[in-house]
Amino acid sequence: MAAKKQAAPAKEQKQKNPSIQVRIDRLNDYEGSSVKAFASANIGGAFAIHGIRVVDSQKGLFVSMPQNSYKDGNGNTKYSDIFHAITAEARNELNEKVTEAYEQALQEQQQQDETEAESESQDMAPSM
Template sequence: MKISAKINRIVDNPEYATKAYASVTLDGMFAVHGIRIMDGENGLFVNMPSTSFQDNDGNTKYRDTFHAITKPAREAISKAVLNSYNYAIEQSQVTEIEIEQTEGEEEDIEEDLSENFEPVMA
């Protein structure tokens, strides 16, 4: 089975346990949306899409709307989603470059601009 994973949105808030939302495509025939990448006590894990409901005692319960039946299938989906997440995080990293300005450099730039400035008449 071919599993393709795509990160739909990265959550950029360190206070939230949800780090991203993903979708997977199974053999190019079925799509599953609403998969969440969560940060738990033991690190990142994949949380399948679910719906909530009230049990007889009024407690809120959750039931997966999609889940893998076998352990190898569950591991393959998790691996595909987490690999896609890690790749998306690597691609979103920003490189910062700091340019140090020496004394007098700002004046030189202003002089160069004023020398080369020609007003445009409309």
């Protein structure tokens, strides 16, 4: 009779999260809209996520994953995420990266607005 192979003892392996790069595709400054920006993420150079939203709610900013909507049996609209992180650690890292990219895009937009305003004021100044 052939001897069965015994499973090797499980070694504790610390799972390494892949690198995440995020870019803000568009800042949304429509009055009354709770969606402040749309973002995309690249995970480990292997996966891309488009349609991530930065939403401003009564509780503050949060990151909303891309979703599909559907009607349930009672006619109520329901939403299900197309993509979501499996672990809390991965979710927190993705949320942090999206929030950081959003804040950086806001700062760049404000600096650009200030530069344009200064340029306009210099153009309107009387020349001597």
